[in-house]
Amino acid sequence: MSKYCFGIDVGGTSIKCALFLTDGTIEEKWEIPTRTEDQGINILPDIAAGILKKMKEKGIPKEETAGVGIGLPGPIEENGEIACAVNLHWGRKNVEKELEELVGMPVKAGNDANVAALGEMWKGGGKGAKNLIMATLGTGVGGGIIVNEKIITGAHGAGGEIGHAVINPKEERACNCGNKGCLEQYASATGIASLARKALETSGKDSVLRQKDSVTAKDVFDAYKEQDSLAADIVEEFAEYLGRALAVFACVADPDVIVLGGGVSKAGQVLVDCVEACYRKYAFSACKDTQIKLATLGNDAGICGAAKLILSK
Amino acid sequence: MSKYCFGIDVGGTSIKCALFLTDGTIEEKWEIPTRTEDQGINILPDIAAGILKKMKEKGIPKEETAGVGIGLPGPIEENGEIACAVNLHWGRKNVEKELEELVGMPVKAGNDANVAALGEMWKGGGKGAKNLIMATLGTGVGGGIIVNEKIITGAHGAGGEIGHAVINPKEERACNCGNKGCLEQYASATGIASLARKALETSGKDSVLRQKDSVTAKDVFDAYKEQDSLAADIVEEFAEYLGRALAVFACVADPDVIVLGGGVSKAGQVLVDCVEACYRKYAFSACKDTQIKLATLGNDAGICGAAKLILSK
Numbered sequence: 019m020s021k022y023c024f025g026i027d028v029g030g031t032s033i034k035c036a037l038f039l040t041d042g043t044i045e046e047k048w049e050i051p052t053r054t055e056d057q058g059i060n061i062l063p064d065i066a067a068g069i070l071k072k073m074k075e076k077g078i079p080k081e082e083t084a085g086v087g088i089g090l091p092g093p094i095e096e097n098g099e100i101a102c103a104v105n106l107h108w109g110r111k112n113v114e115k116e117l118e119e120l121v122g123m124p125v126k127a128g129n130d131a132n133v134a135a136l137g138e139m140w141k142g143g144g145k146g147a148k149n150l151i152m153a154t155l156g157t158g159v160g161g162g163i164i165v166n167e168k169i170i171t172g173a174h175g176a177g178g179e180i181g182h183a184v185i186n187p188k189e190e191r192a193c194n195c196g197n198k199g200c201l202e203q204y205a206s207a208t209g210i211a212s213l214a215r216k217a218l219e220t221s222g223k224d225s226v227l228r229q230k231d232s233v234t235a236k237d238v239f240d241a242y243k244e245q246d247s248l249a250a251d252i253v254e255e256f257a258e259y260l261g262r263a264l265a266v267f268a269c270v271a272d273p274d275v276i277v278l279g280g281g282v283s284k285a286g287q288v289l290v291d292c293v294e295a296c297y298r299k300y301a302f303s304a305c306k307d308t309q310i311k312l313a314t315l316g317n318d319a320g321i322c323g324a325a326k327l328i329l330s331k
Numbered sequence: 332m333s334k335y336c337f338g339i340d341v342g343g344t345s346i347k348c349a350l351f352l353t354d355g356t357i358e359e360k361w362e363i364p365t366r367t368e369d370q371g372i373n374i375l376p377d378i379a380a381g382i383l384k385k386m387k388e389k390g391i392p393k394e395e396t397a398g399v400g401i402g403l404p405g406p407i408e409e410n411g412e413i414a415c416a417v418n419l420h421w422g423r424k425n426v427e428k429e430l431e432e433l434v435g436m437p438v439k440a441g442n443d444a445n446v447a448a449l450g451e452m453w454k455g456g457g458k459g460a461k462n463l464i465m466a467t468l469g470t471g472v473g474g475g476i477i478v479n480e481k482i483i484t485g486a487h488g489a490g491g492e493i494g495h496a497v498i499n500p501k502e503e504r505a506c507n508c509g510n511k512g513c514l515e516q517y518a519s520a521t522g523i524a525s526l527a528r529k530a531l532e533t534s535g536k537d538s539v540l541r542q543k544d545s546v547t548a549k550d551v552f553d554a555y556k557e558q559d560s561l562a563a564d565i566v567e568e569f570a571e572y573l574g575r576a577l578a579v580f581a582c583v584a585d586p587d588v589i590v591l592g593g594g595v596s597k598a599g600q601v602l603v604d605c606v607e608a609c610y611r612k613y614a615f616s617a618c619k620d621t622q623i624k625l626a627t628l629g630n631d632a633g634i635c636g637a638a639k640l641i642l643s644k
Contacts, residue, residue: 147486163584168479170585176618179618182582182616184575184579185579187571187575197615266579269491270476272486272487272488272490272491302496302508304488308486
């Protein structure tokens with residue numbers, strides 16, 4: 019019976035690592051830099067060295083360890099291969115196989131946004147749910163769909179890529195992905211800032227936002243909390259797009275709960291309230307009461323989800 | 332080792348029944364009327380009687396039978412209960428438990444649209460795929476999402492209810508579900524007829540469709556195949572809505588293949604071609620090459636999916 023496992027969350031600048039007890043308790047956390055030079059050839063060996071050192075330090079034998087779960091910034095296919103990871107300077111790579119050889123234990127890899135969703139299901143905002151949609155509202159919009167406690171990876175590792183659902187076919191600006199009118203263009207921090215710029219240009223309303231050189235998503239929500247009318251218009255536009263998109267996704271996956279995470283979710287309960295109102299308006303009758311909740315794990319969602327990934331392997 | 336199983340597809344007027352070999356061969360098919368009187372109290376006993384009679388007739392012992400799969404017109408929950416089935420005059424009912432008691436074998440129930448998707452995955456247009464989205468374009472638009480060969484049932488039995496995804500928030504007419512702008516309002520046979528009525532009113536173009544008292548979806552596709560320009564406008568509008576919606580669904584589930592079924596799919600390959608062109612325009616890069624195929628099982632999709640349902644239980 020395993021007592022331990024490791025959860026690893028690989029980002030473009032640093033790698034978060036944690037030793038877990040199998041009940042979900044975080045025993046220890048550490049962080050190492052992501053060495054992206056030489057096509058990121060050191061990344062997996064660095065992770066493996068950290069894990070093996072920790073096991074030696076703590077006197078943990080391999081037999082008591084379930085293995086290593088790892089979240090990565092790229093599409094992971096069913097066989098454990100990553101197709102590419104631009105931020106790590108990686109091309110195609112069989113992460114599970116390579117890391118397994120380095121640590122001598124089972125490894126399970128997943129896409130970072132999907133893994134964060136699994137973490138929130140296990141220990142966070144979606145605790146107790148088996149079916150969950152998570153939308154991570156950061157610089158972009160990531161997502162994860164969990165069905166019966168399992169990540170939907172998809173045929174091309176693109177399961178849960180909800181940020182690139184086209185929700186406004188009339189959009190003229192291009193998204194980073196090349197399409198036009200993606201959810202990410204309205205519901206990410208960058209998207210909200212862009213909605214704000216447009217509103218400041220086209221609206222005649224006075225607003226505290228006019229005093230700023232450059233308006234951020236945080237500025238918009240701060241002003242919204244102070245009853246700024248222009249900020250309310252911007253938040254309403256954002257919530258219309260996101261609420262309607264979530265209602266569409268719910269027609270596909272019909273989750274128990276929808277979790278909102280990422281930097282934008284720091285706005286708190288007002289975010290849930292405005293998105294929920296729009297969600298209810300567009301949701302199919304059977305899904306109208308689906309709960310919308312804030313993510314609670316913050317930066318730990320990735321390591322927690324990674325640990326859960328290997329525990330449910 | 333089981334040699335046989337039964338697949339049952341319950342409709343509002345008749346019930347399709349089939350005896351299968353476990354390799355998927357249909358050994359025998361029969362049909363019985365759906366007796367909806369007295370709150371449909373006879374429906375399950377009628378099905379059970381037919382199954383037991385067939386086993387007796389063929390000399391099949393229960394030990395050689397995997398059980399009974401059954402597709403029903405309503406939302407089925409994880410525990411085998413149906414929340415309601417308006418067409419059968421049923422309220423809440425534990426179909427699996429009741430039918431198990433009547434036949435003395437395992438029963439697995441599923442929503443009919445979901446079950447049809449499973450059937451197309453097993454033996455039809457999606458054969459060989461593990462992940463599939465099926466859109467059934469009939470009087471309404473039904474759907475089924477298969478992930479790793481399993482139906483996504485959802486928290487409220489509403490998984491795959493893609494017909495009620497709101498894809499046009501500016502719509503003023505209400506859908507049967509009460510919302511406005513659902514996919515069903517544009518991509519069902521009824522929806523296409525309604526797009527045609529609007530086009531005939533607002534366009535100045537000449538068209539063979541103007542000779543009809545009332546234009547059907549079939550009329551539109553027939554005229555489209557004859558290069559009728561107004562019919563082409565209608566088909567393009569339909570394909571824009573459906574193609575974009577499928578691209579959004581693919582961002583959630585990332586299927587291997589998308590299967591189009593239902594009466595509208597009788598239009599054939601031209602349907603696939605026009606929907607595919609719009610799908611590709613809106614799909615996320617990783618999913619752009621996802622195949623779109625016609626359903627091939629026709630009215631047998633339900634019984635086949637039902638049989639697969641019990642075989643994968």
